[in-house]
Amino acid sequence: MASSSAATRELQKELEGKANDLSKIQKDISKNHQVRKKYTIQLGENELVLKELDLLSEDANVYKLIGPVLVKQDLAEANANVRKRIEYISAELKRLDSTLQDMEEKQNSKKEAIYKLQQRIQSLQAGKAKA
Amino acid sequence: MGEPPKGTVTSLSSIYSPEDSQKASVRVQETISERQKEVQQLQTFLNDNTNLVNLVKKLPDQLHHDIMANHPHLDSFLISLTLISVPFGKAAFFPGKIIHTNEFLVLLGEGYYADRTSKQTIEILKRRGKDLESQIENLNAVIKDLKYEASFFIETATEAAEGVVEIREDYVDEFLDEEKEAPTEEEYSRILSRIDELEKEEMESEMAEEDEEKEEEEEEEKDKAELSDVLSRTHLEPKVISSEKHMGNEHLKSKESSNIKAPTSSATSNTLSRPIEQKKSEILPQRIVSKNEVSNSGSNMRNDSSQAFTGSIVERTHNTEKSQTSQPIAPPSKPVSRFKMQRK
Structure with missing residues (x-):
């Protein structure tokens, strides 16, 4: 009797730990989602800028807002910058995707572990009730 | 006939409990309203955009505009669009004039600005408008899908509540059916x-x-x-x-x-x-x-x-x-x- 209750307690502790891990992973996932949303919006904006920059004539004046001042920029330079930015964001999005996948896998395995633990606890308790 | 049952009969409520499908439909409804809010926001953007286009069209009609003169067409857009910084600090304004009415500094996004004429600006704005329209269209399609989903959930919920059963049966040729016994x-x-x-x-x-x-x-x-x-x-x-x-x-x-x-x-x-x-x-x-x-x-x-x-x-x-x-x-x-x- 005493040993079985001790085992249940241990299992419960394990379950708690796993649940904490799971909630941490879920938090990470939601954070990942937010960051991804931000990046996708930026990507869209950058693509828009690139489209507009492509449409500008060579001699057009282009400025970049840096802090409180507008700094005049070369069109080619601005174009290259935007392209680089798009590249960076795409890479970042890819990276976020892979990490997200990773985390989801972890989450699933954690969920399964928790489910198994719960079942074990239940069976233990059922056994105790019989005894 | 005296034959063993051909198929299985399961009540729908045992597969989808009415509460669950109700919950699901509620959740779908929530996402629908969220999307609708997004659509509304985009719609206001689009309206702003068309207003702006009209304004930009009118600006070069005259050589200069008085800002404090409460001009019917000129509102805050003007201030953000032209280089004249009429608002002085956070609280103070002073009268000014808009000159160079055909010169615009357009924000392209991501901190990039470009000098543009009225016509070029209008082109940019129109492209933006098209973008917004396509976004709205996409969202509307999503909403339509979601609505179908919601109606399905609601249907399932009511069916489950009414005790509709699902009958599953192996496909058997008619031919055989006569000889089934x-x-x-x-x-x-x-x-x-x-x-x-x-x-x-x-x-x-x-x-x-x-x-x-x-x-x-x-x-x-x-x-x-x-x-x-x-x-x-x-x-x-x-x-x-x-x-x-x-x-x-x-x-x-x-x-x-x-x-x-x-x-x-x-x-x-x-x-x-x-x-x-x-x-x-x-x-x-x-x-x-x-x-x-x-x-x-x-x-x-x-x-x-x-x-x-x-x-x-x-x-x-x-x-x-x-x-x-x-x-x-x-x-x-x-x-x-x-x-x-x-x-x-």
Whole structure:
């Protein structure tokens, strides 16, 4: 009797730990989602800028807002910058995707572990009730 | 009919509880309203955009505009668009004039600005407007999808609440349905004889009438024919059987695929190996009947072998279902499997 209750307690502790891990992973996932949303919006904006920059004539004046001042920029330079930015964001999005996948896998395995633990606890308790 | 139930009956509420589907529909409704809010926001952007286009169109009409003069067309857009910083600090404004009314500094996004004329600005704005419109369209499509989803959930919820049941049944040929009530051995042989009759009819149309009487005798004989008898006969014509076997397998496959559509077909795959054997045993007797006539003309035989099959396939489904309940059918499979060994 005493040993079985001790085992249940241990299992419960394990379950708690796993649940904490799971909630941490879920938090990470939601954070990942937010960051991804931000990046996708930026990507869209950058693509828009690139489209507009492509449409500008060579001699057009282009400025970049840096802090409180507008700094005049070369069109080619601005174009290259935007392209680089798009590249960076795409890479970042890819990276976020892979990490997200990773985390989801972890989450699933954690969920399964928790489910198994719960079942074990239940069976233990059922056994105790019989005894 | 006295036969075991063909399918399973499950009440819908046991699969989808009404509360759950209700919850699901509520959640979908929430996302719908969220999307609708997004659409509204985009719509306001679009309206702002068109207003801005109108304003930008009008600005170069005059050489300069007085800002504090409460001009009907000029509002805050103007201030953000032109270089004149009329708002002074956070609280102070002073009167000013807009000059260079055809020079715009347009924010392209991401901190990039470009000097543009009124016309060029309008072009940019129009492109933005198109972008916004496509976004709105996309969102509307999403909303439409979600609405369908929601209506499905609601339907399921009400159906579950009303106690609608789901009936699942293996697909069975109509042909067989009449003969469904024949699980015993005698009836089984009766079915065979009936199939033989049908087969014979087909045969008659193709074959010369001369053999008919002989055939009928044969058939009667067959009615009581033991399977061992069948077996010995089949040895005479191994080729016929082999061609049949292939056909049979093909039919089996097609049967399988049709079964997949029926949700409870899992049983079929379990009993698959046995049906094949049983099937052969069924095929054999049928073949025997027609053998006498067929053996003279190989080409015809091939033709009618496919026809003979329509019957045997029907049998198979029947057997799969019965296999658990009526074992009498099983014995025939034994001699056949022996035969199979010999064939190898």
